[in-house]
Amino acid sequence: MQLVPLALFAVELSGCGRRATPADCQLIVDRSVELSMKETDETDPKLVAAREAEVRSKLGDELKSCESLRVTDKTMACVRGASTTEELDKCLH
Numbered sequence: 035m036q037l038v039p040l041a042l043f044a045v046e047l048s049g050c051g052r053r054a055t056p057a058d059c060q061l062i063v064d065r066s067v068e069l070s071m072k073e074t075d076e077t078d079p080k081l082v083a084a085r086e087a088e089v090r091s092k093l094g095d096e097l098k099s100c101e102s103l104r105v106t107d108k109t110m111a112c113v114r115g116a117s118t119t120e121e122l123d124k125c126l127h
Contacts, residue, residue, distance in 0.1 A: 050104065051107075053102070053104060054100055054101050054103045054104065056101060058105055058110055059098075059100035060090065060097075062122075063086065063093065064086045065113050065116060065122055066119065067082065067089050068086070069116065069119045069122055073118070073119060109125055113126070
């Protein structure tokens with residue numbers, strides 16, 4: 035399983051939207067992990083939560099750099115509603 039598609043850092047960089055919050059960045063990472071694990075048939079909430087924490091820890095400063103990017107409410111709604119990693123990637127491009 036990939037660590038996290040670096041689509042996290044492909045979030046729209048246009049002038050519209052608002053600066054991503056730490057919660058936005060965490061949501062993007064967590065959804066990526068959750069959907070990746072779901073695609074490998076791993077859905078145990080404890081294992082998913084542990085993997086999310088592990089990935090956030092490994093990303094460290096990269097995750098903080100996400101906060102300098104711009105997102106829209108539409109983008110974040112898409113992230114929340116994505117049901118596959120492919121859909122999530124489309125949300126972020």
